[in-house]
Amino acid sequence: MFEVLVFVYENYWRGDACPEPHALERKLSAHGFEPEEIQEALAWLDGLNLAAQNVCDSADLELEWAPEPSTASMRVYSVAEQDKLGAACLGFITFLESSGVLPPALREIVVDRAMAAPGDTVCLDALKIVVLMVYWRFGHEPDALILDELCDDAEDRIAH
Template identity: 35%
Template sequence: MFDILMYLFESLVHSESEIRVDQDELTDELIRAGFHHDEIFKALNWLEKLAALQETSTTPYLSKPITSGVHRIYTHDESLRLDVEAQGFMLFLEQAGVLDANTREMVVDRVMEIDASEFCLEDLKWVVLMVLFNVPGKENAYAQMEELLFEEPEGPLH
């Protein structure tokens, strides 16, 4: 499922052509690309839920801002998916201004819905990028995250 999400994000979102929203055409394209129908359905459902996160009637994430400066305590299930390294990275993104408390919760929501047996820091970075791309007004945060994801560091990191 995650491979499909990355394929869609890389090929459709960053393409110069208009993004197709016809689910049947998109499903056919993904099948031609070699993906299985069940995984395609899960990925498209994941994307629909991502889009729904910004609708204030279905989710509190954007309708009621979360107080900043509050430390996030992860549940047991969240800690199983987001290890200490991932949690530290999320904290770093908040301190760097890439994520705020609301977008952090959107990321956690989407991470917990990923249907994959393994989830690593690189996967988390892609989920953050997808969430920021989907939230209006977060263009600068998206650009910062894109730089973190794609630019090679020069010299040692401290």
């Protein structure tokens, strides 16, 4: 499924430029993706669209990308979220939040979509794809440093 999502991200720069599900399904099939992978990805994208609609409908405002952090609130992850996401993914989400690039509303969508991913656990690379797709859906391009963090393989980096 994640290969399909990466293909969609790379070929349709903005979420609103993405074709309707039936047309997208045909294009994905023409590119050689398996029908099961396509169906999983389309269902996942449908969930992303629904989550995005709920956020936009309830906000009545444009999404703020770097709101002031609230000192009166704290996100506590459920046992199921901890089990599926693991320490690396939860740490990465915390890093994005503390960097000011993942507001609480988007964090919740990221967690929701990560929990909707197939399998018992989500690896860090898959979570990064989820984050990219959430940004993509809202038409937001992360700044260069965050994009580098999302797309670059940390194992290939050389420490200075």
